[in-house]
Amino acid sequence: MATPLDYHTIHAIFTRFHAAEPEPKGELEHVNAYTLLVAVALSAQATDVGVNKATRALFAAVDTPEKMLALGEEGLIAHIRTIGLYRNKAKNVMKLSRILVEEYGGTVPSSRAALQSLPGVGRKTANVVLNMWWGLPAQAVDTHIFRVGNRTRIAPGRTVDAVERAIEDNVPAEFQRHAHHWLILHGRYTCKARKPMCGTCLIRDLCPYEDKTE
Incomplete structure (x- = not known):
């Protein structure tokens, strides 16, 4: 080494x-902690430019986990089908949105362990959210x-x-x-x-x- x-x-x-x-600044577009979390989760094996194109209209209408659940998985897919692995990512976004609503009152937790417990959220995604939203040195x-x-x-x-x-x-x-x-x-x-x-x-x-x- x-x-x-x-x-x-x-x-x-x-x-x-x-x-x-x-x-x-990070180049993923977002309006709050939730949309940042979703954008980062969608960016795995995809470019920030591609994610931004797909999420611009999505985040204009859907900026909370409650709204995401109301949109539904097929509605989300309609927005993100240009992103690689979009079906699996859509399933994870719906699952993590439901967990945020049911276990965290609709708010994104500020703990790495809590973030990593969400479907489709690994250490890198958690660190991006901790750094970009809460300003932590992750x-x-x-x-x-x-x-x-x-x-x-x-x-x-x-x-x-x-x-x-x-x-x-x-x-x-x-x-x-x-x-x-x-x-x-x-x-x-x-x-x-x-x-x-x-x-x-x-x-x-x-x-x-x-x-x-x-």
Whole structure:
């Protein structure tokens, strides 16, 4: 396993990320905690752009679990059929909506354990909701963060959980809240999987990646 970068280099990297984008935002559109939860659950193996296209009209009409139950599974499918695995996702959204109504009074819980107990909600989804809605320093590791964490050695790890722990261990506390958004955006737009844009990279001189592109 690669050795993580030293503290001072990681601090310098996140100082640059912060200077470039002080308040990075997630790209999934939502109007409240419930629609954020649904959007993140729908985004598994799908793009944020695709989810936003499907949910824009949906969330304009359906923004509570009660309204989702009234819409029904087939009504939800009509909105999200352009999203991969839409039938299974629709079943999970209906199940989690019923649980929210029956066990949580229609509100989204702010506990990771409670969130992960909902159908179709894994640790990554729970962490996104905790971070984006409640502002907690939860690190939702997706393929972008996994790649950037290992490629830059900010947070090397063989598994998603290992990279999550490495971010928590290696990134200075002052940058923890927005760390996962900076890393996602960096991986999505600059440190791409096949052709990283090293020539215009903000942290090129601090990154140890050997196969840099021009």
